[in-house]
Amino acid sequence: MTTERSGVLEGAIAPAENSKLFGHREAEAFLAQSYKSGKGHHAILVEGPEGIGKATLAFRFANHILNHPEPAEAPDSLGDPDPGSIVTRQLVSGASHNLLHLTRPIDEKTGRAKGAITVDEVRRAGKFFGQTSGSGNWRIVIIDPADDLNRNAANAILKILEEPPRRSLFLVLTHAPGKLLPTIRSRCLPLRLKPLDAGAMRQALALLGFDVTGANAERILAAAGGSVSEALKLINYGGLDIAEAFEEILKGQGPSVRKQMHKLADILSAKDSETIFDFFSSLLTGRVIQSAREAAAAGDIERAERLARLSGIFAERLALSDAYNLDRKQTILSLLDDLKDAS
Template sequence: MSERLAPEQADSLPDIPEPAENVHLVGHDEAACRFATSWRTGKMHHGALVTGPQGIGKATLAFHLAFHMLTQRDRPHAPDTLVPPAAGHPVWRQIASGAHPSVLHLTRPPRDTGGGFKNFITVDEIRRLGHFLSMTSHDGSWRIVIVDAAEQMNTAAANALLKNLEEPPRDTLFVLISHSPGRLLPTIRSRCQVHRLRPLGDDDLMAAMGALSEDVPPDAGARAKLVQLAEGSVRRALLLTRHGGLDVAQAVDKVLDSARFDTGEAIRIGQALAARDAEIALDLFNRHVTDRLGRDAVSAAQAGDTPMANRLAGLWEEARQTIIERETYNLDKRQHVTGLLQRLHGAING
């Protein structure tokens, strides 16, 4: 593990570099070229909304863009794609550590007491913009504000940011990272140029994962299963390999695909996921069963089996509501898992 520079974030993964530290940008060449061209030609829009599923490299792209803008000052002669940072470059180290005077990274702040992080990006975080933007750039460079993730702003924070987007300061770029852009204020979306990033392809996913960790499965079958379940997200691939997600998915599919419901195996899965240290594995279980229902419903519809497609779609909504209720009311985890498996098995095999 290399030296850690970036402060811990609400979504940090142990022993995995933060996006601000990650010198590897994989799979988003088109967006990188688009940003580089805008910079070179002097047509950089003041607001960039970078969207796509969580864990595909949106924030990494934003920090690479910041590095490019701060190091490629001769804009007409800047390259037509983003210059990759070197880990030891002084500008990159400043960006990564949060110490560069021209880069402000706004995320969910730590709780005042008790550890952990607040549930939202608060208005106090957005108010940091006032001081940041009032400072004269020490070397005439642009200032870059990265909001990550933008949909995590509460209402007061979103309205405060909107005021800055409506009257953007000169030579300032706002980069809004969003996993769910539909949750943003329409007025915020309308003031940004949208850059939609796609999930990583299979080869890019494995390349990005290999650049960050040694968790790539050596077995070809396990890699294929990981690619299927990760759906183009490096973050999800890392969670699957580090928290038993592949084993959970295999056990769940075995129960659901068997002709008879294996009560004993369902109970075993439920007991394992009810353990105090299995919260992430439980989240992966919930994601796997809802994803599977969605895929099976689509397959049934494409095959012309409308009754089955409707039944699975209804069960998908029921499962989603069950997951929300368990999290909201802290219901028994073991009963949640075994009950959900039994209902799914009945619908799939009924």
């Protein structure tokens, strides 16, 4: 299961510890060469779906810079991090004085990650730059992901981006760049990563010990959509069963469907079900968006607009449920009812 304090899925390797990256050679080459030129941008917006390697790329690039602090003397490609080097050991342990990883903080009362990256977390960046200002070393901040910044935190980051300290680098990760403040996007150089192709997915999953030749392999690869994290949810968290139950509910009618809905809601609202609930939330909203696109392609603009509005309503209700700790089972049942009505 997900370790809330580490945010790492069962079966995954934490990005700071991962010495391998698959499927993003062009992005790696761009980062290495722009750094070596001495003309690299101070803030890079690494865009792409969740679970395709954005954080691993960010730590990989940070490792490269901290091992080669003079750009002109750096290699023109990113090599695999040396697990025995001091820089790598410091990054893995979180003890590096030259890198700050900003992510959602842990609520000490619940042991779960909070719903957003708060302004208090961003203030750590100010202290970080203050403590290292006289060292002459590179100072790197990874914001993971920037989608989780609340409004105050986003504005605080913006102020730093507007006047970046010398020899500083911001690696701003985002699953949905459209949700970020336009002013943050405008101060970053966009670097778009694509979902992994089948070959890269097989390599990544094989590294994690998954049998890519097994009976369910093709099914999982197809359902994962080029995301390793989605594949792990399908493999280790019952995601395939959840997806199948969801499809049966959408197709079914009558009292038996109501029983299926309650059974699914019970599973998704059980203790320690955060990861699979997030998986279901993405499945649900993704289905509405897909249906909206299909309606638009078929020329049914009215239905497409109605479904597009519904996807926004679903996202808002899910966020409110999380923020106010509402009864998750009732939220799920309500959302399924609304989706079936819309269908």
